[in-house]
Amino acid sequence: MNKFRLVFKHYFMRLMKDKLGLALQIILPLFIILFMINIPDEHPYLGQGWATLISNYVISFSLFGGQWAMGYIFDDLKETRKWRLLATPVDEGLFRRAAMLASMLISFTNSVIIITVATIVRPVEWNNLWLLIGILILTILLSHSFCYFLTVVMKDYKSANGLSNFILMGLAIIGGGIIMGIQELVNLDAFTFIHD
Amino acid sequence: MIASMKNVVKVYGEVRALDNLNLEIAEGEVLGLLGPNGSGKTTAIHTLCGLIEANSGDVNVFGMKQDIRNLKTRQQMGLVTQEVTVFKDLTAIENLRYFGGLYGLKGAELEANIKEVLEFVELTDRAHKKPGTFSGGMQRRLNIACSLVHKPKFLIMDEPTVAIDPQSRNHILESVKQIAARGTTILYTSHYMEEVQEICSRIVVMDAGRAIASGTVEELISQIQHEETVRITAITATDILTNQLKAVAGVKSVNVTGNKYVIVSSVGSGNLNRILEIAQRNGGVADFNADKPNLEDVFLTLTGKKLRDEV
Numbered sequence: 001m002n003k004f005r006l007v008f009k010h011y012f013m014r015l016m017k018d019k020l021g022l023a024l025q026i027i028l029p030l031f032i033i034l035f036m037i038n039i040p041d042e043h044p045y046l047g048q049g050w051a052t053l054i055s056n057y058v059i060s061f062s063l064f065g066g067q068w069a070m071g072y073i074f075d076d077l078k079e080t081r082k083w084r085l086l087a088t089p090v091d092e093g094l095f096r097r098a099a100m101l102a103s104m105l106i107s108f109t110n111s112v113i114i115i116t117v118a119t120i121v122r123p124v125e126w127n128n129l130w131l132l133i134g135i136l137i138l139t140i141l142l143s144h145s146f147c148y149f150l151t152v153v154m155k156d157y158k159s160a161n162g163l164s165n166f167i168l169m170g171l172a173i174i175g176g177g178i179i180m181g182i183q184e185l186v187n188l189d190a191f192t193f194i195h196d
Numbered sequence: 197m198i199a200s201m202k203n204v205v206k207v208y209g210e211v212r213a214l215d216n217l218n219l220e221i222a223e224g225e226v227l228g229l230l231g232p233n234g235s236g237k238t239t240a241i242h243t244l245c246g247l248i249e250a251n252s253g254d255v256n257v258f259g260m261k262q263d264i265r266n267l268k269t270r271q272q273m274g275l276v277t278q279e280v281t282v283f284k285d286l287t288a289i290e291n292l293r294y295f296g297g298l299y300g301l302k303g304a305e306l307e308a309n310i311k312e313v314l315e316f317v318e319l320t321d322r323a324h325k326k327p328g329t330f331s332g333g334m335q336r337r338l339n340i341a342c343s344l345v346h347k348p349k350f351l352i353m354d355e356p357t358v359a360i361d362p363q364s365r366n367h368i369l370e371s372v373k374q375i376a377a378r379g380t381t382i383l384y385t386s387h388y389m390e391e392v393q394e395i396c397s398r399i400v401v402m403d404a405g406r407a408i409a410s411g412t413v414e415e416l417i418s419q420i421q422h423e424e425t426v427r428i429t430a431i432t433a434t435d436i437l438t439n440q441l442k443a444v445a446g447v448k449s450v451n452v453t454g455n456k457y458v459i460v461s462s463v464g465s466g467n468l469n470r471i472l473e474i475a476q477r478n479g480g481v482a483d484f485n486a487d488k489p490n491l492e493d494v495f496l497t498l499t500g501k502k503l504r505d506e507v
Contacts, residue, residue: 003297003298003300006294006297006298013286013290014283014285014286017285018285080279080281081281081283083242083245083247083275083277083281084275084277084281084342085281085298086247087245087247087270087273087275088270088295088298088299089267089268089270089299089300090267090298
């Protein structure tokens, strides 16, 4: 078996078995969307309708997807299993890339599940769902690239996790505003996926 | 020669972890690397595996220059780490499949090797259980199995018996002997001299990043042994016995306290039987004991330190 496929499959399996990680990535946002928020049709929440609100949650949670894989990479390549895995005839970068790709795929799948469930349960009208998917892919790419970078330059997980929490949390907070701002500033059909 | 290190220096800040280390490992031998914590054993192993780059010196494995970019040498090497490094979220068999796969094994060959190593470490009945449910000794055995699944030619074991029960330790030591009997070259590090004494065909004593002595157990002991001491408790102490013992060729001194005799002879004088015979003839022997130096004494003599000072 191709070594990249083997390592990719390995991380994919481990991530899928990680109940806490899955709960934070999929159960928590779904719980918030399904049970904790409600918008009366005639009074949009802070000017946001269902589509915008759900988009914000999905994108914000997907921002943290990279951190999930980062934890695994630090444990395997910088801490617990460092010497054991580096003693194998496999390039260190391959482990990183495979873990990140597996995590990206799971993050994307989780986001699609959230969007699907939310669409069924909540009265969402997506005007341009592909744009949301596009932004989602970019967000997942950004998050994983940033966390990949941290696995290369940072020495310990605690510092890397602290730094990524600070930056990704900041991005998540700003993220919602950016989407709203674009909608206000650019009156293009492409951005009218937030249709309420 | 399967591996060698020549004048290898590795410096961490102001600490010389390896200080012109010279080491040669012949094919098929079980070489014990003996030294206290901090003597440089693990750094030596990591350098030999190409996990860290030496500041200077030559490291060769399988006739190739070893460094952090050389993945070819790793293909036929196995490393058993000091800590248990198996994946706790995978079952024993999933761990073995993964590690085997990393060395390029697949299909029937991989499954056959897995079956073999599971039997070897006596974990067949635990194959589908996660290591978290194993005892410390069983986890160590799985750790070893993961390093053996690809059948390495050169196996490096870094203190594999640390913090485990005596039963598991004995099992691991027996396993090492069996692996060696199959022709695998083994580099075994420990600060337990009795382990090294039991399983290694040759020993290198390390201290402060240097190899300070090497040889078989007997050769190392002979390097420090200049006298032989025999202790006898006589049933009846007599002047005749004392005088006759003093008259034995090679006896340097006879000290008597009550009915206890301490007889010091030159090394290799071979007069142990003669001393016993004289003691039996002159009053009888209640107790007898001949002091024999061990590796701990070798280490103490060579370095002025005890092997387990820091343990």
